[in-house]
Amino acid sequence: MERQRTRVQRRPVHGVLLLDKPLGLSSNQALQKAKWLLRADKAGHTGTLDPLATGVLPLCFGAATKFSQLHLDADKTYETTVRLGVRTSTADAEGEVIDTRPVTCTVGQVVEVLDRFMGEIDQVPPMHSALKKDGKALYEYARDGETVEREPRRVTVHDIELLDMQLQGEAPQLRLRVVCSKGTYIRTLGEDIGEALGCGGHLIALRRTATGPFDVSDATTLDALESMADDQRLQALRPLEDLLPGHERVTLDAEHAGRFLSGVRRRGDWPNRERVAVFGPSPTDPTQSVLLGTAHTQGGELIAGRLLSPTDIQQILEACEAQP
Structure with missing residues (x-):
């Protein structure tokens, strides 16, 4: 009799998981196991490790995949x-x-x-x-x-x-x-x-x-992840901005943030910078900021790079509010 497969209900998950990849698994096999445990609907990694290699492997989920390419250049x-x-x-x-x-x-x-x-x-x-x-x-x-x-x-x-x-x-x-x-x-x-x-x-x-900035001492194993409760697995994720070390931080007000997310260049007294992480106020709590995306500044203009969608931002905020 054929065994009935358990169907996993996928969900939007956004963040970075530092995995200590075990011996014998390919990077993609490790990614798929972590994706299944988190029930994530979108995932990717930041470069591969050989099956015979172990160690730190940053896994990107949801909106974090937009910035995974930036980490490929890391030492x-x-x-x-x-x-x-x-x-x-x-x-x-x-x-x-x-x-x-x-x-x-x-x-x-x-x-x-x-x-x-x-x-x-x-x-x-x-x-x-x-x-x-x-x-x-x-x-x-x-x-x-x-x-x-x-x-x-x-x-x-x-x-x-x-x-x-x-x-x-x-x-x-x-x-x-x-x-x-x-x-x-x-x-x-x-x-x-x-x-x-x-x-x-x-x-x-x-x-x-x-x-890059990630050390294996901060990583978790697949066995540890499997033993966690569902909410603990989500808490093991690091925020998206951890993928953006060395980026100059720019924070916009609500009006400029909305225009920036539409791809419109913003003017300001910014020095020229190749790597900028752009933040805006949280719609639910204006005292808190939320990542909008990456950009570069040139000639006093803030020029958008990779942007989060309004849906991504809303889901990230909802996940933060749901955490104890």
């Missing part, structure tokens, strides 16, 4: 373990072993090599990645046994900290903390460090501990 912090002496087909523990070499490097050589990978570097994206070539993801070519030409990409490694090191024994390895720009492949970095040390290497652990 990231990872903690990773590089197994030295063994290369794999995927540069991580999921691939097949393709080369083994003895590890003969010294502590001094490790320090010198890590320094060499600081600053701006060129990386060739791995074949096992979601980057697309001719409309097809690289991992799809790899799955078919094909290797295609990839152009090196310039990325920035702001810092590499050596957390632990073991150069002898059956499993020589380095444990690193890496602070880097968007688009940096830690698998490739680990593999390249191993090659520079003359022994090769691959990742056996990867955890993202920070992305």
Whole structure:
């Protein structure tokens, strides 16, 4: 007898959930589980983590998805373990072993090599990645046994900290903390460090501990979210403006706020700013402000970027009022 599926009643949910993504789930699988638990009707994430990676993954719900692209440029912090002496087909523990070499490097050589990978570097994206070539993801070519030409990409490694090191024994390895720009492949970095040390290497652990202003210490797990009552899950969401760090705050009065939401430029004595977060008075409580959207200022004009709809704003206010 076919088991009857429980139908989830979707609802408008607006905010950001900092998820500590578990090992083994893709970013989209984690997103869909959180979306189901929150009964949200619209969701997206701010860039993916590999299934073999854990750590902080900001998930955007409702109106927050309007600003998720802004977070793609954020710097990231990872903690990773590089197994030295063994290369794999995927540069991580999921691939097949393709080369083994003895590890003969010294502590001094490790320090010198890590320094060499600081600053701006060129990386060739791995074949096992979601980057697309001719409309097809690289991992799809790899799955078919094909290797295609990839152009090196310039990325920035702001810092590499050596957390632990073991150069002898059956499993020589380095444990690193890496602070880097968007688009940096830690698998490739680990593999390249191993090659520079003359022994090769691959990742056996990867955890993202920070992305932009978000730290994994503030994140919640899927298990914790599942154990919460419905209202607690909603309270776990952070406000939309948390996605807008570094934005200059501009607050409009009711008349100017209404015109701004219609896309009409407003004039004022604002200095030129590329990133502005615009707020207006709450219709239900004029002493409180509510996010209207993003903008930039130029020549004394406030020019709208991504705007919330009046419906979005009303739903956000209703959700705030419903919270204890």
